[in-house]
Amino acid sequence: MGYVAVKGGTEAIEASIERLRYNRLKGERHIEIETILATMKGLVDQVMSEASLYAPMLAALAIKQSEGNVEEAVFTLRAHRSTLPRLYYSEAIETGDMRISRRISSSFKDIPGGQILGATTDYTHRLLDFDLLIENQQEEKQWLQHYKEKIAQLGEQPSSQVFPKVVEYLRKNGLVQTYVDDNREPFDVTKKSLQFPTDRSARLQTLTRGQTGAVTSLGYASMRGYGQVHPNVGELRVGMMPIHLSSQNESEEEQYYIGAIEVTEVESFVPVKGVSEESEEALDFEIGYGMCYGQNETKAIAMSILDQCLQHPSSDFPTHDEEFVLLHIDSVESTGFISHLKLPHYVTFQSKLDRARKGQKGEE
Amino acid sequence: MTRLHQFAFFDEGSKKEIRRTILKAISIPGYQVPFSSREMPIARGWGTGGLQVTLAIIGQEDVLKVIDQGSDESVNAVNIKKLVEKTTGVTITEKTAEATIIQSRHRIPEQTLTEGQVLVLQVPAPEPLRSVEKSERQTKILHAEEEYSGAWLQLFEQIMKYGQTNTGADHPVYVAGRYVMAPSPIPRFDNHKMNHSEALILLGAGREKKIYAVPPYTDVRSLAFEDYPFTVESFATEACHLCGATDTYLDEIIDADKDKVYYQCNDSHHCLERVNGVIEGKGDISYA
Amino acid sequence: MHDEPILKIQRLEKVFGRGCSHCQHEDTRQLEKNFCPYCGTVYACRNISFELFPGEILGIVGESGSGKSTLMQCLYFDETATGGEMFINHEDFKGKNIFALSNQQKRNVRNHILGMVYQNPTKGLKMNFSSIGNIAEKLIAAGNRHVGEMERVGMELLDKVHIPLFRMKEEPKRFSGGMQQRVQIAKALSNYPPILFLDEVTTGLDLSVQASVLDLIKTIQREMGISMIVVSHDLAVIRMLADRTMVMLNGEVIEAGLTDQVLEDPQDAYTQQLVYSLL
Numbered sequence: 001m002g003y004v005a006v007k008g009g010t011e012a013i014e015a016s017i018e019r020l021r022y023n024r025l026k027g028e029r030h031i032e033i034e035t036i037l038a039t040m041k042g043l044v045d046q047v048m049s050e051a052s053l054y055a056p057m058l059a060a061l062a063i064k065q066s067e068g069n070v071e072e073a074v075f076t077l078r079a080h081r082s083t084l085p086r087l088y089y090s091e092a093i094e095t096g097d098m099r100i101s102r103r104i105s106s107s108f109k110d111i112p113g114g115q116i117l118g119a120t121t122d123y124t125h126r127l128l129d130f131d132l133l134i135e136n137q138q139e140e141k142q143w144l145q146h147y148k149e150k151i152a153q154l155g156e157q158p159s160s161q162v163f164p165k166v167v168e169y170l171r172k173n174g175l176v177q178t179y180v181d182d183n184r185e186p187f188d189v190t191k192k193s194l195q196f197p198t199d200r201s202a203r204l205q206t207l208t209r210g211q212t213g214a215v216t217s218l219g220y221a222s223m224r225g226y227g228q229v230h231p232n233v234g235e236l237r238v239g240m241m242p243i244h245l246s247s248q249n250e251s252e253e254e255q256y257y258i259g260a261i262e263v264t265e266v267e268s269f270v271p272v273k274g275v276s277e278e279s280e281e282a283l284d285f286e287i288g289y290g291m292c293y294g295q296n297e298t299k300a301i302a303m304s305i306l307d308q309c310l311q312h313p314s315s316d317f318p319t320h321d322e323e324f325v326l327l328h329i330d331s332v333e334s335t336g337f338i339s340h341l342k343l344p345h346y347v348t349f350q351s352k353l354d355r356a357r358k359g360q361k362g363e364e
Numbered sequence: 365m366t367r368l369h370q371f372a373f374f375d376e377g378s379k380k381e382i383r384r385t386i387l388k389a390i391s392i393p394g395y396q397v398p399f400s401s402r403e404m405p406i407a408r409g410w411g412t413g414g415l416q417v418t419l420a421i422i423g424q425e426d427v428l429k430v431i432d433q434g435s436d437e438s439v440n441a442v443n444i445k446k447l448v449e450k451t452t453g454v455t456i457t458e459k460t461a462e463a464t465i466i467q468s469r470h471r472i473p474e475q476t477l478t479e480g481q482v483l484v485l486q487v488p489a490p491e492p493l494r495s496v497e498k499s500e501r502q503t504k505i506l507h508a509e510e511e512y513s514g515a516w517l518q519l520f521e522q523i524m525k526y527g528q529t530n531t532g533a534d535h536p537v538y539v540a541g542r543y544v545m546a547p548s549p550i551p552r553f554d555n556h557k558m559n560h561s562e563a564l565i566l567l568g569a570g571r572e573k574k575i576y577a578v579p580p581y582t583d584v585r586s587l588a589f590e591d592y593p594f595t596v597e598s599f600a601t602e603a604c605h606l607c608g609a610t611d612t613y614l615d616e617i618i619d620a621d622k623d624k625v626y627y628q629c630n631d632s633h634h635c636l637e638r639v640n641g642v643i644e645g646k647g648d649i650s651y652a
Numbered sequence: 653m654h655d656e657p658i659l660k661i662q663r664l665e666k667v668f669g670r671g672c673s674h675c676q677h678e679d680t681r682q683l684e685k686n687f688c689p690y691c692g693t694v695y696a697c698r699n700i701s702f703e704l705f706p707g708e709i710l711g712i713v714g715e716s717g718s719g720k721s722t723l724m725q726c727l728y729f730d731e732t733a734t735g736g737e738m739f740i741n742h743e744d745f746k747g748k749n750i751f752a753l754s755n756q757q758k759r760n761v762r763n764h765i766l767g768m769v770y771q772n773p774t775k776g777l778k779m780n781f782s783s784i785g786n787i788a789e790k791l792i793a794a795g796n797r798h799v800g801e802m803e804r805v806g807m808e809l810l811d812k813v814h815i816p817l818f819r820m821k822e823e824p825k826r827f828s829g830g831m832q833q834r835v836q837i838a839k840a841l842s843n844y845p846p847i848l849f850l851d852e853v854t855t856g857l858d859l860s861v862q863a864s865v866l867d868l869i870k871t872i873q874r875e876m877g878i879s880m881i882v883v884s885h886d887l888a889v890i891r892m893l894a895d896r897t898m899v900m901l902n903g904e905v906i907e908a909g910l911t912d913q914v915l916e917d918p919q920d921a922y923t924q925q926l927v928y929s930l931l
Binding site for chain 2: 012013075076079082083084085086189191192194195197332333335336337338339340344346347348349350351355358359
């Protein structure tokens with residue numbers, strides 16, 4: 001009768017949890033949180049992004065606890081998030097103020113401020129580096145020392161600079177519309193459930209905490225023809241954004257700096273047909289917007305594609321259908337419902353069986 | 365390092381929001397009220413909707429019973445019980461009559477619930493019209509306009525094709541003559557227990573972010589055509605091999621060694637009480 | 653005409669777009685066909701008024717883009733009319749502007765008083781449900797909860813539109829275009845609506861199939877006395893079915909009268925062109 005035994009469920013669960021602990025410990029090796037933070041930034045970034053909680057230390061703890069299983073780590077961090085009251089909303093940030101560590105445009109060769117490659121695997125050869133099997137600490141220390149000296153000689157670093165946005169160039173040329181700031185209160189997807197049709201703030205929030213693989217796949221599908229958006233990356237930037245809170249004490253508004261977060265931001269340029277003042281059909285550009293915690297460039301680009309798709313709803317393409325996209329990209333929801341199939345379903349199955357048998361016998 | 369969690373896991377703001385949702389749900393019987401639905405320490409699809417309802421309404425004096433597929437000891441029930449016990453310290457019971465809150469997946473207990481009790485059902489798919497209309501935006505309009513021909517048409521098609529309706533568990537019901545509602549995947553056998561139930565019934569769907577309710581003494585009718593009345597699962601002449609009951613929902617158990625099938629009460633606690641002579645029911649008690 | 657009209661439309665408007673200073677005022681607007689060149693707003697139906705009498709067939713003819721299909725979609729509430737009034741001579745709705753009713757009440761009107769046959773059967777039928785189920789859908793919507801009765805009505809209607817009864821449990825997707833159209837007609841008739849709309853119902857069918865569908869419509873109209881509005885770009889269809897005809901161009905009615913009169917002695921230059929190009 002296995003795991004649905006009428007009695008003994010409690011003992012069976014206890015034993016299973018013990019086994020899980022044993023599996024984690026049996027190798028007799030430990031990984032420090034500090035080691036995860038120092039060496040697995042990509043993983044920490046992904047977990048924070050999908051959990052929608054910017055907390056590198058807690059993300060690293062979740063990764064350690066889940067033995068590197070991303071889906072579990074995201075789940076654990078999200079559950080922790082539920083226990084935290086929301087005390088404040090930060091002030092809106094202006095990404096023009098970003099302290100850049102990487103910034104490229106694939107739409108223009110020369111951009112004001114220049115292309116800054118920063119750190120990326122984009123131009124590496126993906127060959128297994130067997131030297132990493134045994135690392136020589138002494139050699140690495142020397143390399144580090146040497147590198148730091150070299151950097152010091154170069155003077156000011158871009159990470160302390162602010163760069164103009166590429167989109168401003170198109171805007172000056174009248175190819176992208178200028179909008180007035182939309183200062184309406186954004187929808188908070190963590191406090192209210194999505195209601196359709198959604199507004200853009202709700203869509204962007206849902207996309208940014210979407211599962212990396214799911215967001216990427218759907219963005220890809222749009223480019224392949226199951227959608228109508230195939231963009232140019234106008235600008236991709238990675239860097240630190242300062243976060244401020246304001247307190248309204250006795251009519252006096254004060255802002256407090258509470259720290260900085262690293263984000264990846266993408267502005268994609270998508271050509272659309274518009275009507276110009278002279279009633280001629282003209283080509284215009286719209287912006288697809290992507291942003292996520294940490295450095296996660298593929299996800300941010302894919303998000304910008306989906307943002308643009310959903311700005312133009314259509315029932316002809318699944319990627320342009322907001323219910324299809326937004327209700328299926330969340331990691332906690334999709335993995336939860338798939339895994340619930342492992343729960344016993346014998347009452348419902350018995351009910352189906354009853355129908356099937358009566359159908360066969362031809363009775364009602 | 366052990367961290368202290370809030371009583372009943374959530375912060376008070378979250379609980380208040382869920383309770384407001386519940387109040388609205390009770391005020392509009394059968395209507396699915398959206399709520400934000402927190403991520404829980406158990407997975408979406410594993411009863412997070414029911415769990416959120418339970419945690420939002422539970423107080424220190426409450427006595428909780430949790431069952432999954434009729435059993436107090438099934439893995440999911442145990443898991444949920446452990447979490448509530450750990451974060452609230454309330455008394456846990458297996459006795460249906462003793463409980464003030466009963467959280468259940470896919471069953472309504474055999475023993476009739478009474479006034480003052482709350483039954484919390486876990487719901488995987490709250491939208492009874494989803495199989496005829498995939499869009500949430502559209503189904504909301506259909507409910508608002510009381511346009512349920514899609515649900516009826518499905519039953520009609522089944523009769524045309526199979527000579528009978530073909531629904532298994534989760535057979536849709538009409539609540540208070542207004543909203544068509546998914547009763548959660550309870551067997552058809554349990555549908556009538558919702559009609560004029562003395563206990564308050566709350567249904568929570570965590571992943572789909574909906575809470576809905578059947579207040580006490582509310583009219584609940586299973587969808588059926590005039591000339592094809594609603595029928596429930598029946599077990600012919602079979603009786604429970606433990607307590608002899610003939611009026612309960614039975615599990616079919618296959619004994620591979622003896623190549624034999626025998627039947628046993630699905631509601632394990634009810635069965636035990638009958639064997640112990642605590643409660644009475646239909647069927648002879650015989651020890652197989 | 654003899655009776656009171658069963659359907660009366662007054663100043664119906666349908667606009668797609670927000671309009672701008674150039675086109676918002678009826679008197680000063682300058683459109684290209686029905687389109688404002690400044691803001692792209694489309695004036696699909698403009699100031700349309702007409703009456704439909706019991707038992708008559710009213711034809712609406714015009715080229716594609718003339719607004720005739722949009723008009724019909726407004727009448728069946730598939731589109732929301734931007735302005736105007738709709739009255740139905742029915743005890744439940746006497747004196748009420750139907751356009752101003754709630755969506756739930758409009759659905760009620762649609763379920764009990766109106767029937768619609770679309771050009772494309774996929775719009776009017778559920779292709780994956782049985783043909784008998786498709787007919788039942790309309791009956792269910794009108795409140796029927798008796799399987800046996802709905803089956804009987806459905807069989808009667810399928811027989812009337814010449815669908816062999818042994819195929820009634822098959823899905824329309826397995827049928828030919830002409831058969832699908834006949835199932836759609838049976839469905840539209842199932843609640844015996846006093847008013848039936850037919851939108852380009854023979855377009856895309858073979859000539860011989862067209863003839864049999866038109867024949868069927870004519871027979872039904874004679875036997876059941878249903879009032880119909882028939883939209884078509886095909887003058888032959890209008891000539892065969894309609895008692896009276898309206899000619900539409902760029903969202904406006906430019907000529908109306910008895911069908912024979914309109915076709916034999918067209919007054920408007922456009923109608924003349926339309927009629928003579930056919931001859």
